[in-house]
Amino acid sequence: MSRTMHSCFVTLAILFLWRVEEVAEACSCSPAHPQQTFCSADVVIRAKVVGRQEIDVGNNIYRNPITQIKYDIKQIKMFKGPDMDIDAIYTASSSALCGVNLETNGEEYLITGRLEADGKVHVTLCQLIGTWDSLTETQKRNLVQRYEMGCDCKITHCTSIPCSISTPAECLWTDWVIEKTFVGTQAKHFACVKRNDDSCAWYRGAEPPKKDFLDIEDP
Known part of the structure; x- marks a missing residue:
C-alpha cells in the first residue's frame, strides 16, 4: 500500500490518460508513453467491469478507517501477466489518492496494474486505464x-x-x-x-x- 501512495505523489504533470480531467490535484504522475506503461506493468488486460464494492482495509495513524474499492471484472484477454484469470482489481477510494473510477455497466477497459504479493491487482490513475473503444x-x-x-x-x-x-x-x-x-x-x-x-x-x-x-x- 505504501508503494502505491508513494508512486502517486510525484511532481510532474499527468501523462497518458484518456480521462485526465478527472485526476485530482493531489494525484499527478510522470509523463510516459503508453509503451512505457505497458512495460512497467505486471498485468495488462482487456476486461469488463461487472461490479463494485467498498471494502475496509484498516485504520490510519489517526484511527480513521481506510477503504479501498474492489472492482469485479470479467477478463476478456490478457496481454501481460500471470498464468491465471484476473477476476478483481483494487484501487484507492479517492481520486486524490490516485483511485480509479470505473463504470460497472459492462464497459470494456484496457487495464494495467501491479500484482501485489498477496495476488491482488492494484490500479491507480498513474497507470494506463481507459475504455477499449478509446484505443x-x-x-x-x-x-x-x-x-x-x-x-x-x-x-x-x-x-x-x-x-x-x-x-x-x-x-x-x-x-x-x-x-x-x-x-x-x-x-x-x-x-x-x-x-x-x-x-x-x-x-x-x-x-x-x-x-x-x-x-x-x-x-
Missing part, C-alpha cells in the same frame, strides 16, 4: 507484440527544443513539443522497437516489424 487500432495491435518488443528500449520524453537522444537504444518522444499533448501521434500510433543491431526506432505498420525498417512506415 486506436494501432495501439490495440501494439499490445499484442510491438510494445513488448521494445521494453529494452528507452523512450526519452522531449520537453523543449532542442532535445536529443544519448544512445542508439533510445526513441525520442516529441508529442508534447510538437502537438502540446501527451496523447499525440507517437502515443497513438507508434511503438519504439529494437532493431537487429540493438538500436531502437519508432515503428508504425500493420505487420510485425521487418528485419530492417524505417522510423516511419505506412499503416
Whole structure:
C-alpha cells in the first residue's frame, strides 16, 4: 500500500490518460508513453467491469478507517501477466489518492496494474486505464507484440527544443513539443522497437516489424 501512495505523489504533470480531467490535484504522475506503461506493468488486460464494492482495509495513524474499492471484472484477454484469470482489481477510494473510477455497466477497459504479493491487482490513475473503444487500432495491435518488443528500449520524453537522444537504444518522444499533448501521434500510433543491431526506432505498420525498417512506415 505504501508503494502505491508513494508512486502517486510525484511532481510532474499527468501523462497518458484518456480521462485526465478527472485526476485530482493531489494525484499527478510522470509523463510516459503508453509503451512505457505497458512495460512497467505486471498485468495488462482487456476486461469488463461487472461490479463494485467498498471494502475496509484498516485504520490510519489517526484511527480513521481506510477503504479501498474492489472492482469485479470479467477478463476478456490478457496481454501481460500471470498464468491465471484476473477476476478483481483494487484501487484507492479517492481520486486524490490516485483511485480509479470505473463504470460497472459492462464497459470494456484496457487495464494495467501491479500484482501485489498477496495476488491482488492494484490500479491507480498513474497507470494506463481507459475504455477499449478509446484505443486506436494501432495501439490495440501494439499490445499484442510491438510494445513488448521494445521494453529494452528507452523512450526519452522531449520537453523543449532542442532535445536529443544519448544512445542508439533510445526513441525520442516529441508529442508534447510538437502537438502540446501527451496523447499525440507517437502515443497513438507508434511503438519504439529494437532493431537487429540493438538500436531502437519508432515503428508504425500493420505487420510485425521487418528485419530492417524505417522510423516511419505506412499503416
